[in-house]
Amino acid sequence: xxxxxxxxxxxxxxxxxxxxxxxxxxxxxxxxxxxxxxxxxxxxxxxxxxxxxxxxxxxxxxxxxxxxxxxxxxxxxxxxxxxxxxxxxxxxxxxxxxxxxxxxxxxxxxxxxxxxxxxxxxxxxxxxxxxxxxxxxxxxxxxxxxxxxxxxxxxxxxxxxxxxxxxxxxxxxxxxxxxxxxxxxxxxxxxxxxxxxxxxxxxxxxxxxxxxxxxxxxxxxxxxxxxxxxxxxxxxxxxx
Amino acid sequence: xxxxxxxxxxxxxxxxxxxxxxxxxxxxxxxxxxxxxxxxxxxxxxxxxxxxxxxxxxxxxxxxxxxxxxxxxxxxxxxxxxxxxxxxxxxxxxxxxxxxxxxxxxxxxxxxxxxxxxxxxxxxxxxxxxxxxxxxxxxxxxxxxxxxxxxxxxxxxxxxxxxxxxxxxxxxxxxxxxxxxxxxxxxxxxxxxxxxxxxxxxxxxxxxxxxxxxxxxxxxxxxxxxxxxxxxxxxxxxxxxxxx
Ligand SMILES: Nc1ncnc2c1ncn2[C@@H]1O[C@H](COP(=O)(O)OP(=O)(O)O)[C@@H](O)[C@H]1O
Ligand SMILES: [Mg+2]
Numbered sequence: 001x002x003x004x005x006x007x008x009x010x011x012x013x014x015x016x017x018x019x020x021x022x023x024x025x026x027x028x029x030x031x032x033x034x035x036x037x038x039x040x041x042x043x044x045x046x047x048x049x050x051x052x053x054x055x056x057x058x059x060x061x062x063x064x065x066x067x068x069x070x071x072x073x074x075x076x077x078x079x080x081x082x083x084x085x086x087x088x089x090x091x092x093x094x095x096x097x098x099x100x101x102x103x104x105x106x107x108x109x110x111x112x113x114x115x116x117x118x119x120x121x122x123x124x125x126x127x128x129x130x131x132x133x134x135x136x137x138x139x140x141x142x143x144x145x146x147x148x149x150x151x152x153x154x155x156x157x158x159x160x161x162x163x164x165x166x167x168x169x170x171x172x173x174x175x176x177x178x179x180x181x182x183x184x185x186x187x188x189x190x191x192x193x194x195x196x197x198x199x200x201x202x203x204x205x206x207x208x209x210x211x212x213x214x215x216x217x218x219x220x221x222x223x224x225x226x227x228x229x230x231x232x233x234x235x236x237x238x239x240x
Numbered sequence: 241x242x243x244x245x246x247x248x249x250x251x252x253x254x255x256x257x258x259x260x261x262x263x264x265x266x267x268x269x270x271x272x273x274x275x276x277x278x279x280x281x282x283x284x285x286x287x288x289x290x291x292x293x294x295x296x297x298x299x300x301x302x303x304x305x306x307x308x309x310x311x312x313x314x315x316x317x318x319x320x321x322x323x324x325x326x327x328x329x330x331x332x333x334x335x336x337x338x339x340x341x342x343x344x345x346x347x348x349x350x351x352x353x354x355x356x357x358x359x360x361x362x363x364x365x366x367x368x369x370x371x372x373x374x375x376x377x378x379x380x381x382x383x384x385x386x387x388x389x390x391x392x393x394x395x396x397x398x399x400x401x402x403x404x405x406x407x408x409x410x411x412x413x414x415x416x417x418x419x420x421x422x423x424x425x426x427x428x429x430x431x432x433x434x435x436x437x438x439x440x441x442x443x444x445x446x447x448x449x450x451x452x453x454x455x456x457x458x459x460x461x462x463x464x465x466x467x468x469x470x471x472x473x474x475x476x477x478x479x480x481x482x483x484x
Contacts, residue, residue, distance in 0.1 A: 055484075105244070
């Protein structure tokens with residue numbers, strides 16, 4: 001069994017005539033929770049799109065669970081939650097999940113399971129268009145959990161949620177990781193970084209650091225990860 | 241391709257329509273109302289027999305064009321299409337799912353509008369009734385396929401809606417709505433001859449005028465089916481798993 005869920009090598013992506021990911025090489029160990037952190041516009045979404053195989057890439061390779069990204073064999077094994085909630089606004093939460101469950105060939109009852117997991121039981125018959133922002137995000141997240149995928153690619157799944165809900169979702173993520181699921185989670189807020197086992201710090205389409213939170217703190221001599229991040233940036237700029 | 245996924249997609253689209261009561265009401269109500277209006281504006285059974293079928297042939301085209309172009313544009317912009325493209329769903333599943341859902345809708349529409357036209361409004365149908373439904377279905381699929389294709393070139397729903405007159409009105413003018421095709425200049429005639437809607441209108445006229453399946457009707461049906469298939473292939477080409 002291979003040890004990496006995701007491996008990229010020299011990944012380059014051009015969007016809108018500009019190169020926005022410049023030779024990105026990293027790997028995500030199986031069963032880990034890896035945070036992809038960096039300011040808005042640094043290329044997190046683009047990178048995640050490349051991992052799930054919907055992004056046209058200009059160079060390099062992306063290998064997911066031993067297959068090229070986007071391979072037919074991966075379509076039931078990778079769950080993806082886009083940054084903007086991707087649900088059908090005119091359908092209820094349950095209808096949305098039932099549809100995606102059929103598409104994924106998930107077993108019966110899976111829709112109900114994930115509705116409970118993201119805490120939307122009370123809103124299951126509500127039209128998606130009438131959900132609050134946080135509920136909508138969770139409905140979109142629930143779709144990614146259908147069919148028990150081995151790799152979850154979650155683009156800013158906790159944005160706009162209150163601290164209590166955020167805490168609950170992180171508990172769910174850790175629980176999933178405990179079952180052997182690999183999670184690649186992006187965020188632009190640093191206070192989530194501490195919850196990850198590994199961090200990928202990204203800026204302007206480049207990888208600045210790939211390490212554990214503790215190692216980052218130690219290397220930069222600070223306790224605060226936000227400061228550690230700034231430290232890394234300053235170091236890089238000093239080198240350049 | 242998977243039957244389960246195709247049918248799930250059909251069910252999903254029908255559920256979306258069902259939740260949107262107003263749209264559903266308009267899908268059925270507006271053509272019915274227009275048909276009644278046309279009958280009493282023309283106020284002569286003979287003239288109505290000429291224009292009524294044109295409307296019957298054109299409604300499903302226009303309606304499905306709009307519904308599909310806006311619907312698929314929403315799938316593209318809301319991220320649901322991107323998400324579906326990471327799942328086992330094949331392009332064909334999506335296309336057939338749409339075709340089935342909108343085919344059913346078009347048949348219901350035709351059943352209501354056709355019944356009103358044939359009974360209350362006294363439209364004379366010479367050909368067998370099933371040909372009316374066949375032509376309606378093909379017109380709906382043609383509109384759907386072109387709507388799917390057009391949605392790839394729209395960034396906003398405003399643009400998508402504007403594509404309807406751009407695609408449909410020139411075809412309507414050329415299809416003999418105001419002037420029979422035979423009386424047009426050679427250039428216009430030639431243009432009319434390559435427009436699929438001309439054949440939709442001709443098919444409808446044919447089956448109101450003649451009993452049985454005439455050669456012209458058979459040819460028209462073949463042309464519409466061919467165009468719908470071609471448009472669907474073009475539409476399918478605009479659905480990409482990977483995008484920039
Ligand atoms: N559809 C697009 N067309 C052109 N450029 C894009 C597109 N989407 C994103 N970009 C550009 O790519 C870069 C990375 O964007 P993105 O991956 O969305 O960043 P993040 O998710 O970190 O906020 C940005 O400079 C953004 O402007
Ligand atoms: Mg993003």
